[in-house]
Amino acid sequence: MPIVREKLRSFKARESAAYQKSRPRSAARGSRENGFFGGVPQHWMLDWPMPFPLVIEHASGTSLTDLDGHVLIDLCLGDTGAMFGHNPEPVAKAVHAQAMRGLTSMLPSADVEEVGELLQARFGMPFWQITLTASDANRFALRAARAITNRPRILVFDGCYHGAVDETAVNLEDGLTVAKPSLWGQAYDLAETTVCVPFNDVEALTHALAQGDIACVIMEPALTNCGIVAPSPGFLTEVRRLTQANATLLLIDETHTLSTGPGGWTRTYGLETDIWVAGKAVAGGIPTGVWGFTKEVKRGIERVRGELPPGHSGVGTTLSGSALQMAALRACLQDVMTETNYAAMIAGAIALEDGITATIASKGLPWSVVRLGARLETVFAPKLPINAEQMRASFDHELEAALHLGLLNRGFLVTPFHNMLLAGPSLSREAPAAYVAALNSILNEIL
Structure with a gap:
């Protein structure tokens, strides 16, 4: 009809x-x-x-x-x-209690150890960092991936969404990687930094990774921003196989797929990745992003940091990892999720x-x-x-x-x-x- x-x-x-x-x-x-x-x-x-x-x-x-x-x-x-849900009670109580003890100091709070253990247990990655948003988590993780691999480009899937990260805000048009119309005032050609291929297309991914210049594949397990597009059977397994075969890091962004189940799509379906990102809901609505990574990525970050002068270990944001965020994260991971x-x-x-x-x-x-x-x-x-x-x-x-x-x-x-x-x-x-x-x-x- x-x-x-x-x-x-x-x-x-x-x-x-x-x-x-x-x-x-x-x-x-x-x-x-x-x-x-x-x-x-x-x-x-x-x-x-x-x-x-x-x-x-x-x-x-x-x-x-x-x-x-x-x-x-x-x-x-x-x-x-x-x-x-709006203002989940455990998070509301934790935020109120922490506000009485201080909101931010640019130093670790007493909740750090507990939150680290909760993140490890819930999402499986052994090492973690905190940001204000998933956009920041993706941005910092991609910087780390480029530094570790010494490769210049990233790969995204057409229709993806990774927040306000300029280099991921692209579409695939007539086989070309072009900036999305919503990316106002873009100063450079994103095709210089980003390769965009169709989701669920193993052949296109194979060809792109074979060029040897991709530092990281950043992806959602299912597309969510252009409409929900689920992975075809076996596609995510092929993504992992191909990234490993080409010495390319894999970043799975679960900000919009935390709805899949406890631990997101990655834990629900047993995916393997090098870097894992989430934001938005992970602290019950308090602005927070998290990115976790493997021992191998940790060693790469340590190597890069060791090459820098003292006190200049990378780009970050002052409020990331605040006491307020850590209190909210602990409550959400422990009592809400x-x-x-x-x-x-x-x-x-x-x-x-x-x-x-x-x-x-x-x-x-x-x-x-x-x-x-x-x-x-x-x-x-x-x-x-x-x-x-x-x-x-x-x-x-x-x-x-x-x-x-x-x-x-x-x-x-x-x-x-x-x-x-x-x-x-x-x-x-x-x-x-x-x-x-x-x-x-x-x-x-x-x-």
Whole structure:
């Protein structure tokens, strides 16, 4: 059953009017000067498909309350930044207690030993460093990889996302590595530093690594930013085999795939890597990134540091590894990222997946659903894409925006891109069915 475009546009116009009418306080905030560009502290907050930004008054668990008193079931969760729910109690208590003892000193706090052991046990890497974000963790790890291997380039997969690391913000267009349009003011040709190949393409990866100039392959176990694209059977094993065969380091970025299970995709499926990165949710919402690495990488870093003059051991950030971060990390790893919470999250996501799949079938829609543990997405294609090019071909931005706004007006907040869903640990048993009912009511209006 096809989408009727006239119905879709009329629906979006009605939903836009309803949104504006029901949120006068948010509207007033959005219409006056407040000192911020666009009225928001980060300009990408303007990218949501709504008439004006939704201003949040309160967040708890998997619910949000906006400035106009609307309570929303949050299936976005800060695009995984609040993966384990808003203000999880163990993290909130730890942050409050640490604030009374000092926030930062540029020296190790008493939590360092415990956090190191928790990171080792949870994610498997023997050595760790702390940053403010996963972007920083990736940036510093790539510097280390280049220094260790004495090679100039990195390799990424088309459709990847590794935060605000310029050299990873590329697309593959007609076989060429080019900067993403969102990378404003790029000062040099990223093809000088980065090679981009299609995801799930062993032949292209083999050819690129054979050139002998790739220091590091940086990858997500599954693409998540261009839409969720899962690895084909055997692909990740081949990536590891090829990186080892070509003396290239492998960095697995699990910032968006921590939803897979305790320890992320890497521990769930027993992957082997040289460097492992995560951020966003890992400290329960307190800005934190982590990167772990093997003994071999540690020896390489020690060699590089030994060649530098005293007091100049590399580029870093002053607030990284603060006492506040360490307290939050300890609480989150120990008491929030538990087997019990993951079981609840994944059960909620499965219920959403089953309900959406049944609705798609009942409507005769040529769509699919893909899920990574607690995170899932509806794809506007009958067969799941295996690379970014196929995923981009499935996009329907007009439909996506209309669905997003309709769901918001029916009490559900989803991500502002691809309408991804993330099931938090406190999502009620009734929420998946209520979401499916809301989706079904929207589809009835646009089909």
